[in-house]
Amino acid sequence: MKAPIRIASGQGFWGDLLRAPVDQVNKGPIDYLVMDYLAEVTMSILQKQRRKDPTLGYAKDLIPLIEGILPQCIERDIKIITNGGGVNPQSCSEAILSVARKLGIVGLKVGVVGGDDILDRIADLRAQGIELKNMETGEPLDAILERLECANVYFGASPIVQALSQGAQIVITGRTTDTGLTLAPMIYEFGWSESDWDKLAAGTIAGHILECGGQASGGNFSGDWRSVPDLEHIGFPIAEAWPGGEIVITKHDHTGGMVTVQTVSEQLVYEIGNPQSYITPDCVADFTSIRLQQVGNNRVSVSQVKGAPATSFYKVSMAYLDGYTAIGTLTYSWPDALEKAKRADEILRGRLKDLDLKFEEIRTEYVGYNSCHGQLAHGLSDPNEVVLRIGVRDRSYDVVERFGKELAPLILTGPPGVTGFAGGRPKPKEVISFWPALIPTAAVSPQVHINTV
Numbered sequence: 001m002k003a004p005i006r007i008a009s010g011q012g013f014w015g016d017l018l019r020a021p022v023d024q025v026n027k028g029p030i031d032y033l034v035m036d037y038l039a040e041v042t043m044s045i046l047q048k049q050r051r052k053d054p055t056l057g058y059a060k061d062l063i064p065l066i067e068g069i070l071p072q073c074i075e076r077d078i079k080i081i082t083n084g085g086g087v088n089p090q091s092c093s094e095a096i097l098s099v100a101r102k103l104g105i106v107g108l109k110v111g112v113v114g115g116d117d118i119l120d121r122i123a124d125l126r127a128q129g130i131e132l133k134n135m136e137t138g139e140p141l142d143a144i145l146e147r148l149e150c151a152n153v154y155f156g157a158s159p160i161v162q163a164l165s166q167g168a169q170i171v172i173t174g175r176t177t178d179t180g181l182t183l184a185p186m187i188y189e190f191g192w193s194e195s196d197w198d199k200l201a202a203g204t205i206a207g208h209i210l211e212c213g214g215q216a217s218g219g220n221f222s223g224d225w226r227s228v229p230d231l232e233h234i235g236f237p238i239a240e241a242w243p244g245g246e247i248v249i250t251k252h253d254h255t256g257g258m259v260t261v262q263t264v265s266e267q268l269v270y271e272i273g274n275p276q277s278y279i280t281p282d283c284v285a286d287f288t289s290i291r292l293q294q295v296g297n298n299r300v301s302v303s304q305v306k307g308a309p310a311t312s313f314y315k316v317s318m319a320y321l322d323g324y325t326a327i328g329t330l331t332y333s334w335p336d337a338l339e340k341a342k343r344a345d346e347i348l349r350g351r352l353k354d355l356d357l358k359f360e361e362i363r364t365e366y367v368g369y370n371s372c373h374g375q376l377a378h379g380l381s382d383p384n385e386v387v388l389r390i391g392v393r394d395r396s397y398d399v400v401e402r403f404g405k406e407l408a409p410l411i412l413t414g415p416p417g418v419t420g421f422a423g424g425r426p427k428p429k430e431v432i433s434f435w436p437a438l439i440p441t442a443a444v445s446p447q448v449h450i451n452t453v
Contacts, residue, residue, distance in 0.1 A: 032081060034182050036212075059092075159446035286306045289304055313439060323394055359400075
């Protein structure tokens with residue numbers, strides 16, 4: 001048993017700072033590198049990639065990253081855990097093993113966690129009486145069944161622990177909770193039981209703090225953001241964990257950013273819903289019980305966390321095709337920039353009406369004036385420039401496509417002082433919408449196996 005273990009956040013989303021995991025491995029001691037790649041919409045994107053090519057469906061950025069850090073991780077006994085396997089963790093594992101062969105590494109064990117993809121089981125599950133209705137609206141699945149793109153169960157830490165127990169040095173998962181990536185090493189290293197609710201909740205809280213990468217170490221900080229040092233070289237957060245459930249959030253020395261009670265607090269309230277009942281597959285955590293204390297430079301202790309038993313359900317992340325959208329922009333310059341942009345919007349809407357084009361939704365924003373604060377915007381009577389951004393959404397591809405043909409003509413047939421028609425005529429893009437549901441834990445089981453080079 002190691003005490004403490006150091007669990008480092010390497011990615012907060014697919015597209016995060018590419019240098020961050022490299023820095024975590026090379027700029028100081030860590031035991032685990034955890035990387036979160038998945039958002040709800042990401043799963044549908046990956047599913048489409050796999051349909052075009054059965055060998056794809058995972059975060060492709062992960063493979064060159066692994067190639068760059070694998071020798072150091074093996075030398076320093078750093079284990080890697082990531083949900084970058086997306087909808088095809090097996091292919092992701094095979095790509096990693098190919099990298100190992102290329103580097104001349106032998107004996108590498110890659111754990112694969114599958115079983116979360118239930119898209120092909122929908123009919124069977126419904127026959128068993130599992131409705132998979134929208135857990136927020138109560139709508140029946142029939143409303144979108146024919147348009148489903150993906151359906152993935154959120155597993156927790158348990159299957160990752162199984163993989164680690166079988167000797168995995170890298171664990172690749174599909175749709176696993178962000179918090180489970182960090183909790184799993186603590187369960188594995190410290191032997192926590194499935195009913196150590198307070199300890200499980202403490203590990204879950206640590207995972208929540210790490211899950212958004214640099215957001216806990218000064219990135220996107222809405223307090224005194226000017227005081228955050230050296231964001232150019234921000235150090236991502238690290239959780240130091242002890243067997244009793246004590247956690248300290250820190251970062252590597254000589255990196256940018258900062259870890260304070262304020263930065264950690266801001267991350268804690270990110271996307272939590274009911275703070276007294278943060279539900280995961282591993283436990284239910286009470287965020288109101290958390291006590292934070294600054295215990296050193298860039299060191300914040302997290303203590304007194306209370307937990308409760310997990311529910312008998314998993315959450316299912318489902319996504320479906322919900323029509324098409326097209327968004328275009330034009331930039332209007334001073335003088336009278338805002339007035340010109342508003343008049344251009346009126347002209348465009350009038351022409352769309354003449355064409356009898358009706359949309360499920362049409363929305364206009366004036367970037368530089370109200371795109372962030374909407375109706376609360378005020379105080380800019382004559383800004384230097386305003387970007388007219390207008391978008392439409394509809395089930396009909398043809399209707400959305402026709403809208404795109406009406407924007408460019410405004411350049412010569414609308415108000416003066418216009419520029420910035422970037423990207424050409426806006427083309428229809430698919431809209432993917434989220435459908436959250438619940439499934440009994442007994443209805444689905446994680447599948448864990450080890451691949452070796």
